[in-house]
Amino acid sequence: xxxxxxxxxxxxxxxxxxxxxxxxxxxxxxxxxxxxxxxxxxxxxxxxxxxxxxxxxxxxxxxxxxxxxxxxxxxxxxxxxxxxxxxxxxxxxxxxxxxxxxxxxxxxxxxxxxxxxxxxxxxxxxxxxxxxxxxxxxxxxxxxxxxxxxxxxxxxxxxxxxxxxxxxxxxxxxxxxxxxxxxxxxxxxxxxxxxxxxx
Numbered sequence: 001x002x003x004x005x006x007x008x009x010x011x012x013x014x015x016x017x018x019x020x021x022x023x024x025x026x027x028x029x030x031x032x033x034x035x036x037x038x039x040x041x042x043x044x045x046x047x048x049x050x051x052x053x054x055x056x057x058x059x060x061x062x063x064x065x066x067x068x069x070x071x072x073x074x075x076x077x078x079x080x081x082x083x084x085x086x087x088x089x090x091x092x093x094x095x096x097x098x099x100x101x102x103x104x105x106x107x108x109x110x111x112x113x114x115x116x117x118x119x120x121x122x123x124x125x126x127x128x129x130x131x132x133x134x135x136x137x138x139x140x141x142x143x144x145x146x147x148x149x150x151x152x153x154x155x156x157x158x159x160x161x162x163x164x165x166x167x168x169x170x171x172x173x174x175x176x177x178x179x180x181x182x183x184x185x186x187x188x189x190x191x192x193x194x195x196x197x198x199x
Contacts, residue, residue, distance in 0.1 A: 061089045063193045064169045074136040087141035099131045116153035127157045134162030145170040148179025
């Protein structure tokens with residue numbers, strides 16, 4: 001665990017300026033449609049300075065990990081690609097290992113895969129077959145929960161690997177698309193920092 005200043009409060013409780021800082025930081029991480037909805041919240045409609053970006057990144061990482069400090073997490077799993085950035089930072093802060101879930105054919109070792117439906121077809125994500133020891137307590141991290149198809153496939157991979165999914169944490173929830181509810185129906189606790197109505 002890091003030393004230094006106390007962690008920032010969870011972003012969901014943050015003031016408008018703090019939210020603006022966090023949103024400025026996440027510009028590179030978020031899909032353009034989600035970002036466009038909140039761009040006006042930034043100071044003078046800009047992207048904020050480097051100091052604001054650092055504060056925003058810290059707020060996002062702290063917000064993702066704080067509920068799980070005492071949850072006995074063994075591994076953090078991140079979904080390609082933005083989940084690698086956020087999940088790697090969360091794993092570092094928790095002092096735990098990080099496991100990537102990638103698109104089919106991207107991992108260098110023996111894998112297991114899981115198909116999931118897209119609007120325009122089917123895709124597959126994979127995990128190394130030996131990445132999660134049986135019984136390991138896993139925190140799943142990604143930037144966005146929309147319809148929940150990718151996250152649901154990732155949860156299935158974790159469970160097939162013998163892992164116990166403690167929770168799934170996301171920066172942004174698009175509740176009208178039902179992804180968080182879809183995961184809850186699979187007995188997965190869902191933690192999000194910001195919700196955007198509409199999509």
